[in-house]
Amino acid sequence: MEIPKAPKIFWGKTRDGESVDLHALTNSKGSEARIATYGGVVVSLKVPDRSGRMGDVVAGFNDLESYLKPPPYFGAIIGRYGNRIGKARFSLDGGEYTLAKNDGENSLHGGNRGFDKRVWTARSLSSQTLELSYLSRDGEEGYPGNLWATVTYTLTDANEFMIEYFATTDKDTVINLTNHTYFNLAGDGDILGQRVVINADWFTPVDEGLIPTGELRSVAATPFDFRTATSIGQRIDQNDQQLIFGHGYDHNWVLNRSGSGLETAAKVLDPKSGRVIEVLTTEPGLQFYTGNFLDGTLAGKGRVYTRRSAFCMETQHFPDSPNKPSFPSTLLKRGAEYRTTTVYRFSTI
Numbered sequence: 001m002e003i004p005k006a007p008k009i010f011w012g013k014t015r016d017g018e019s020v021d022l023h024a025l026t027n028s029k030g031s032e033a034r035i036a037t038y039g040g041v042v043v044s045l046k047v048p049d050r051s052g053r054m055g056d057v058v059a060g061f062n063d064l065e066s067y068l069k070p071p072p073y074f075g076a077i078i079g080r081y082g083n084r085i086g087k088a089r090f091s092l093d094g095g096e097y098t099l100a101k102n103d104g105e106n107s108l109h110g111g112n113r114g115f116d117k118r119v120w121t122a123r124s125l126s127s128q129t130l131e132l133s134y135l136s137r138d139g140e141e142g143y144p145g146n147l148w149a150t151v152t153y154t155l156t157d158a159n160e161f162m163i164e165y166f167a168t169t170d171k172d173t174v175i176n177l178t179n180h181t182y183f184n185l186a187g188d189g190d191i192l193g194q195r196v197v198i199n200a201d202w203f204t205p206v207d208e209g210l211i212p213t214g215e216l217r218s219v220a221a222t223p224f225d226f227r228t229a230t231s232i233g234q235r236i237d238q239n240d241q242q243l244i245f246g247h248g249y250d251h252n253w254v255l256n257r258s259g260s261g262l263e264t265a266a267k268v269l270d271p272k273s274g275r276v277i278e279v280l281t282t283e284p285g286l287q288f289y290t291g292n293f294l295d296g297t298l299a300g301k302g303r304v305y306t307r308r309s310a311f312c313m314e315t316q317h318f319p320d321s322p323n324k325p326s327f328p329s330t331l332l333k334r335g336a337e338y339r340t341t342t343v344y345r346f347s348t349i
């Protein structure tokens with residue numbers, strides 16, 4: 001029997017005239033994800049609330065044009081390097097590499113035209129799995145080596161949205177892929193009442209440019225302690241230097257890990273809808289970002305994206321790792337394989 005493919009539609013063209021498609025993944029529970037080949041963007045993700053009503057839990061837009069403007073990485077694959085590289089440079093194998101300064105003095109999310117602004121080649125593996133590939137050429141955005149990247153999205157029958165990342169290179173390089181979906185488990189409104197658990201005893205404090213200082217700091221007795229469920233809004237406006245630098249939460253937590261497999265990183269629960277998201281990953285870090293820079297100027301899918309109306313749970317290596325030898329390494333050796341997996345598992349209470 002032939003495996004049914006994910007339905008797709010032509011969505012529009014980029015400014016360079018490249019065609020962009022929108023693919024729909026569905027599962028036996030009636031959940032649905034829509035993925036654009038532009039940026040590998042998760043455009044919508046509909047999962048049930050406690051009464052079985054479907055709701056779209058991610059920020060985004062109905063039209064391609066809004067993504068070309070561009071919004072702050074809504075739903076996109078981030079590469080080659082998720083989050084910041086300090087002073088937009090690093091050295092590797094005796095060479096110095098200079099990146100785009102697109103965030104003050106630093107480089108953010110892969111530079112001026114990162115993976116979020118590229119059209120990926122799609123291959124539908126089934127109605128539940130879509131594979132996206134992109135070849136990033138040697139020197140693109142300043143990074144060394146041709147990099148062959150593949151990201152696979154799967155919507156399982158257990159209401160899990162799984163992302164598998166794979167890459168290889170022909171020269172030593174650095175890599176830190178993630179996904180920048182903004183979630184709101186209620187669909188709409190602010191996220192301040194949603195309750196978070198992060199499985200981490202430590203986080204990486206930052207300077208005012210949001211570059212980690214290199215210190216690992218205990219979360220104990222700080223607003224960064226999410227080891228027991230705490231609402232996002234409970235401490236977000238405390239007079240804490242780290243919260244002031246981040247304008248709220250915009251930090252990397254050092255995940256407690258016991259091995260190298262998929263382990264629980266975080267959990268968020270929305271008391272109103274009853275929706276729960278559990279984040280599992282093979283990665284050592286989690287950037288928890290509370291949409292502090294959303295300011296109500298963007299609107300889409302019938303919603304206005306006001307400050308703190310969505311959160312990101314970006315599973316990744318730590319920011320600025322290429323310049324922080326004490327952090328887990330983001331080096332990808334020539335010919336080596338990069339493989340990471342993250343699962344966003346939805347349920348209700």
Ligand code: BGC
Binds near residue numbers: 072083210250251293
């Ligand atoms: C960063 C934020 C940034 C946001 C959107 C997050 O990953 O940590 O500082 O504003 O992405 O660009």
